[in-house]
Amino acid sequence: MTRPDSPLRIFLIFLRLGLTSFGGPIAHLGYYRREFVERRRWIDDQTYGDLVALSQFLPGPASSQTGFAIGLMRGGLPGAIAAFIGFTLPSAIIMLGVAYGSAMFESDLGAALVHGLKIVAVAVVAQALRGMARSLCPDAPRTFIAFFALATVLLVPGALMQLIAIAIAGLMGLILCRTGEETPADAPTAPLVLAGRRILPALALVLFAALLLALPQLRSVTDSAVVMLADIFYRAGALVFGGGHVVLPLLQASTVESGLIDENAFLAGYGAAQALPGPLFAFSAYLGAVMPLGIPPLAGAAVALVAIFLPGFLLVYGTLPIWQAMRASRHVRSLLKGVNAGVVGLLAAALYDPIWTSSIRSSLDFTLAAGAFLLLTVLNQGSGRVVAMMLAASLALHTAGLL
Numbered sequence: 001m002t003r004p005d006s007p008l009r010i011f012l013i014f015l016r017l018g019l020t021s022f023g024g025p026i027a028h029l030g031y032y033r034r035e036f037v038e039r040r041r042w043i044d045d046q047t048y049g050d051l052v053a054l055s056q057f058l059p060g061p062a063s064s065q066t067g068f069a070i071g072l073m074r075g076g077l078p079g080a081i082a083a084f085i086g087f088t089l090p091s092a093i094i095m096l097g098v099a100y101g102s103a104m105f106e107s108d109l110g111a112a113l114v115h116g117l118k119i120v121a122v123a124v125v126a127q128a129l130r131g132m133a134r135s136l137c138p139d140a141p142r143t144f145i146a147f148f149a150l151a152t153v154l155l156v157p158g159a160l161m162q163l164i165a166i167a168i169a170g171l172m173g174l175i176l177c178r179t180g181e182e183t184p185a186d187a188p189t190a191p192l193v194l195a196g197r198r199i200l201p202a203l204a205l206v207l208f209a210a211l212l213l214a215l216p217q218l219r220s221v222t223d224s225a226v227v228m229l230a231d232i233f234y235r236a237g238a239l240v241f242g243g244g245h246v247v248l249p250l251l252q253a254s255t256v257e258s259g260l261i262d263e264n265a266f267l268a269g270y271g272a273a274q275a276l277p278g279p280l281f282a283f284s285a286y287l288g289a290v291m292p293l294g295i296p297p298l299a300g301a302a303v304a305l306v307a308i309f310l311p312g313f314l315l316v317y318g319t320l321p322i323w324q325a326m327r328a329s330r331h332v333r334s335l336l337k338g339v340n341a342g343v344v345g346l347l348a349a350a351l352y353d354p355i356w357t358s359s360i361r362s363s364l365d366f367t368l369a370a371g372a373f374l375l376l377t378v379l380n381q382g383s384g385r386v387v388a389m390m391l392a393a394s395l396a397l398h399t400a401g402l403l
Helices: 009-022 025-039 045-057 062-098 108-136 140-155 160-178 199-220 225-238 244-255 263-274 281-291 295-327 330-359 364-379 385-399
Strands: none
Touching: 009 025, 009 062, 009 108, 025 062, 025 330, 045 062, 045 108, 045 160, 045 330, 062 263, 062 281, 062 295, 108 140, 108 330, 108 364, 140 160, 140 385, 160 330, 199 225, 199 244, 199 263, 199 295, 225 244, 225 295, 225 385, 244 263, 244 281, 263 281, 263 295, 281 295, 364 385
């Protein structure tokens, strides 16, 4: 077993990712893969694909759950918490600043910078797709499964269809991927740092269910603003599959339609969240801060932020050891081959829509995206450096009146 890293080291690594990972949850998975599979070699492609697949199955923010799981495997529970704080802190602080009244990305210059960041996301996801396809779709059956998943979610869009496509991909893997020799990427990997502490994951699942049932009851018998915030955001994190943008309708119903926040303020915060690095769920910090509930904005932001992430993390912590044990079965590994191929298909679909469709608006955009892709894949430039170069290009093109 690999010697665990210190929480501080894990925090600093994820803090850098939290400062530079633009483009939403799919792009985050690309940044993660480049950092932890290719660069640091903390995990292999198969394990990474399994973590992504597990996060897709569970409610909550998939990219943050994947990062939490990587931190858990590398440094135990302290490492997982350090990974969450590091990746979430930059966007949470910025969203808190927006709540205090800062205007962000409203000018033409701000729009140009945001567009440059979207172009970087295209290149990052394309790089991740290239690497994962090579490792997780090395044969005709898995390539077919990936294409099936891609076609399914593009022709019948929706978060529910993504889950259905992953489930069907797993069944196809069980049927189509049972023969043939396993590659090193198909073999199960080392157990978690959690080995020997089976009671803690079980308690995490119990706590998940207890909070989901108890918070609404507690809210009905008290007028505490903290309990209200915890209930609203915990339910949002516990009941929404797909994460990211999927959680917004539920948050709007819980905050705008209930009169806790003005619709214009809600949309302004959402617009700012689109331009930030890190998880979109950090939008909860903004909502918790701007609600007039009689508590300090910082306290409201902290409660909302912890409450919306907590259920997904409890589920990952509780189910990951079971997930690892299941992987030892040959039948389960065949199923996971299909699931991982399906994840590749979902990544390819997301590269097209919404990432490509919302980012590439002209031949100039395509040229910039291709250049960023070459910088990442051929010249092996770091993602932070490529982000800086694309921002500089966006500024130059905006000044020249070309963007």
